Amino acid sequence: MTKDRRKIQFTGNSTYIVSLPIKWVRDIGLKPGDTLNLTSMPNKTLLVSSSVLPKERSVLKASIDYLHTESAENNLRIIISHYLAGYDSLKLTTSKGFSAYDRKFIKDSVRQKLIGLELVEESRNELVFLCLLNYTDLPLGRVIKNMYGLVLSMLLDSMTSLRNHNMEIAEDVIQRDDDVDRFYLLAVRQLKASLDDVELAEKIGIRSSKDCLGYRLIIKSIERVGDHAVKIASNVLKMDTGISVDDPIFKMAELSRKVFESSIDSMAEDDLQAINKIVVDAKNVSQFGVSLESRGDGSTLDIALSMILESLRRVAEYSADIAEVSINMNVKKI
Known part of the structure; x- marks a missing residue:
């Protein structure tokens, strides 16, 4: 990264002009009469970009x-x-x-x-x-929506496999984790690229470069929820029988799922107090999970259920993390 200092000149009655670095002009392939795009950035800088494609497309x-x-x-x-x-x-x-x-x-x-x-x-x-990917075909919002949809289905199916002792569903949940990872890695690539290309950031739905860190934390939390859905399914595979639908672990699963759904909804929520309530609810769900831990006699079944319960607690905690990030991202700039 190089810096060129240029003096502002005043011409006519109302026009300020500044010269462009000749190396940049040549690298871009500009010529007299071409048009430049000027974008005012939130940090008071001015982004100068060209709609003219280079002579040869740059492939990294x-x-x-x-x-x-x-x-x-x-x-x-x-x-x-x-x-x-x-x-x-x-x-x-x-x-x-x-x-x-x-x-x-x-x-x-x-x-x-x-x-x-x-x-x-x-x-x-x-x-x-x-x-061969075109980022605009899969904007960040759609990537996150796809990740969330996959993970939510994995959570639901992992608990279905527990209730019915369905090994086929449990194995399918584990296999779906590859798809979650694909979207997660794509989102990370998009976020990194958008830091260097403001126009790309705008195209994929990032309002400000400051939001990139928030999105990075959110997608990581969603990916970790998916990992815990896999852990639940893996523990189901170790069990010899299903669990009664009246078992309190299913209430814990429902509460964890609901706060996870609410945390994702909080990304589009403007009311900070409403988002704050989601954080509190998620932490209460985690505490409810703690109250269920003192159960069982140390058998293989009870150990597996304890591990599943811990994963459901972690789902609630990651949901609180997502909601907290949403609060930070929705604070209006003073």
């Missing part, structure tokens, strides 16, 4: 050495980090060639976890992925 490329000394999971983590950083083209290379396991693992994992990243070239020593 990265070349990644596949490390055979590391596990396939560790190598995948490096790929994900580049995806989140906004790289459009990822070339994974190795002089030794990919093993059959590593090749399949990387290809399957990218397909399952990273929206928009497609394999476009493949050889013995290279795998090239290209991001």
Whole structure:
């Protein structure tokens, strides 16, 4: 990042003019007669952008050495980090060639976890992925809505599997977590990209760069609620029988679900006191869960139920976190 100082000049009776850095003009590909967009930012700065496309579209490329000394999971983590950083083209290379396991693992994992990243070239020593995603096709609000819908269905189905001892539903809940992770990683990528591109931020529905931190915390909390739905389903798989519908754990599940729904609704709520009530309700639900903990005799069934109860408490606590972020994001600027 470089700074150029320019003096403001006054011409005519009402026009202020300032010259543009010649390197920037050439890099963008501007010529006399082209139009610039001037955007007044909330922090009193002025964003100067061009609607003229560069001579060649800039594609952010990265070349990644596949490390055979590391596990396939560790190598995948490096790929994900580049995806989140906004790289459009990822070339994974190795002089030794990919093993059959590593090749399949990387290809399957990218397909399952990273929206928009497609394999476009493949050889013995290279795998090239290209991001074909158009951010405006999936604005941030829609991504969050999709995440929330998935997680809510996972919560409902995990408790259904507990009540009916339905192993098929429990396994399906666990599998759906991959879809939640895909939307979560996409949202993180969008938020990072919007910090560098104000016009993109506006297109995907971010009112201010200050909101990016709030959205980051919200999507993480939603993702963690999904993880606890998976934990509930995993504990159901360890049990030998279903649970009576009259068991108080189902009341706890209903209360946790309701505050989770309310916390998401709070993102569009302008009344700070109403949002504050959601925070209080969520904390009360968590305390209700504490009151249910002293039960059972240490059997496998009771241990599983205790773990499920703890996950439901965590759902309520993450819901309180979401509502608290909504309060912070909805405070009107003085």
